[in-house]
Amino acid sequence: MSAGAAVFLLAVLCAALLGIILYQRIVYRTGMQKALRKMSEKLEKILDEDSDEQVMVFTGEKALMDLAAQISRMLDERRRIRAEHRRSQIASKKMLSNISHDIKTPMTVILGYLEIMRLGGPGDGEMLRKVEEKAQGVMGLIDQFFTLAKLEAGDLDMEIVKVDACEIFRESVLDLYEILTQKGFAVEVDIPEKPVYIWGDPKPLRRILSNLISNAIRYGADGGYIGLSLRTEDRSVYIHVADRGKGIDRAFAQNVFERLFTMEDSRNRAIQGNGLGLTIAQDLAHKLGGEITLESEPGVRTVFTVKLRRFSSF
Secondary structure, three states, X not given: OOHXXXXXHHHHHHHHHHHXXXXXXXXXXXXXXXXXXXXXHHHHHHHHHOOOOOOOOOOOOXXXXXXXXXXXXXXXXXXXXXXXXXXXXXHHHHHHHHHHHHHHXXXXXXXXXXXXXXXXXXXXXXXXXXXXXXHHHHHHHHHHXXXXXXXXXXXXXXXXXXXXXXXXXXHHHHHHHHHHHHOOOEEEEEOOOOOOEEEEOHHHHHHHHHHHHHHXXXXXXXXXXXXXXXXXXXXEEEEEEEEOOOOOOHHHOOOOOOOOOOOOOOOOOOOOOOOOHHXXXXXXXXXXXXXXXXXXXXXXXXXXXXXXXXXXXX
């Protein structure tokens, strides 16, 4: 073969190879564009119809598969947020309904007592006492409602400082000690004599302990016992509030901190639960950088544990 023929043949082969490459690029681009268009149309349909479908792509192209996987993650998160929003709406409606009921009932009683007093009925002193008791209950419920609203709106200001957890715990126990003795509880207290310092805010901490002790009084009355203790670890302080009442079934243990979650008899007037106390306590604990956990063996022992950050000067 002459040199000229060889050069010509080489030129033909290069041209053919270039043509093949260009053809493959055109096919590749066309396939990519088609796949991307299908993905875009599917995503648009999902968003327009507000459905829970996924974007599916059948291709061997890794870049497209990775893109589809990320879109699926975003759609999963969107679905989770929508479900959480629906649950929040239902909980809010239930909360407003229950609070309306809980306010209306004592207010009806208050108005009835006032009507008796206006008509000159007997026992004005006793009537006044009952009116005051009911009014204080209403104010307590309103306070819980607005505290929860502030917490969820992020409007509750806290000043995180060095706090003696033992002193706050003692004050909380003393505030409720008269109620405990009146109701015949055996009270066991184990609090270190020396100060144990945490990072916290005294007022929210008192509210947490008051809510937990009140919860133990309300639901642990059958056991006639409340145990209150405080222990420390390297970087944490643990406060335990225990009772020996009927307890909480394992199936409900993860729900007790939800807004307005109540057990079957929590609407009983003798128990007077409204489902806000534990929610507020948990939210406040989170604001302080801690948490509250629950362990319960029904009929044997139920323990709420508050974990808080131990103060360190280092």
